[in-house]
Amino acid sequence: MRMKVDDETLAEQAGNGDGEAFSALLERHYDRLFALCFRLMGNRAEAEDLTQDICAALAARLASFRRQARFTTWLYRVAVNAAHDRRRRQASLRRAADGWGDWEISRRAAAEEAGEAVLWLHEAMRALPEELRDTLALTLDEEMTHREAAEVLGLSEGTVSWRMAEVKKRLRAMHERETGR
Secondary structure, three states, X not given: OHHHOOHHHHHHHHHOOOHHHHHHHHHHHHHHHHHHHHHHHOOHXXXXXXXXXXXXXXXXXXXXXXXXXXXXXXXXXXXXXXXXXXXXXXXXXXXXXXXHHHHHHHHHHHHHHHHHHHHHHHHHHHHOOHHHHHHHHHHHHHOOOHHHHHHHXXXXXHHHHHHHHHHHHHHHHHHHHHHOO
8 A cells, every 4th residue: 555655645644653654665765775875985884874874863854854855855865964974973083083093192102201211210229329219219209208208217307308419410410321411
C-alpha cells in the first residue's frame, strides 16, 4: 500500500509521527542516501557514519518538510549540509589536535629538559663536599627553610645560609666549566 504513496506524502506523515511512513521512506531512499554520502565524504566508514547520523536525526527533521521541493531534493540538501557540518567539525578537531600535538611536544621537551637538569644536579651534588651536599639535600625545592635545616644539622641559620651561597657558587662554576658559558 505504501509503495503507491508518493515521497512527499510519506514525509508529511512521517513528520507527524507515522513510524510506518518513516520506515517506507528509509527503505526507498537509504541506498541512494548512502551513495550520496559516500560521494560527499570519500570513504566508506565516513559515509556509513554520516548516513546513520542523518537517519537518526531525520525523524525529527521531517517535521520541517514543507513540500516546497521534492522530498529527495530536500533529503539531499539535508545530506549536503550534514556533510559540510561533519567536515567543519573534523577540520576543527584536526586544528585542535595539531595545536595539542605542538603543546604535547613542548611539554615533553620541557619534561626532558627538566629531567636532564635533575640528573645534572644529582651528579653535581656528588662532587660537593659532604656538608654542602647535606645542606643542599635538606633545602632543595624548599623542602626545609634555612632555620629548619640548621636545627637538623645542629648549626646556626647563618651557617646554613653561607653553605647555600657556597653551593650556588660551586654549582654555577661547574655548569660554566661544562658548558663553556
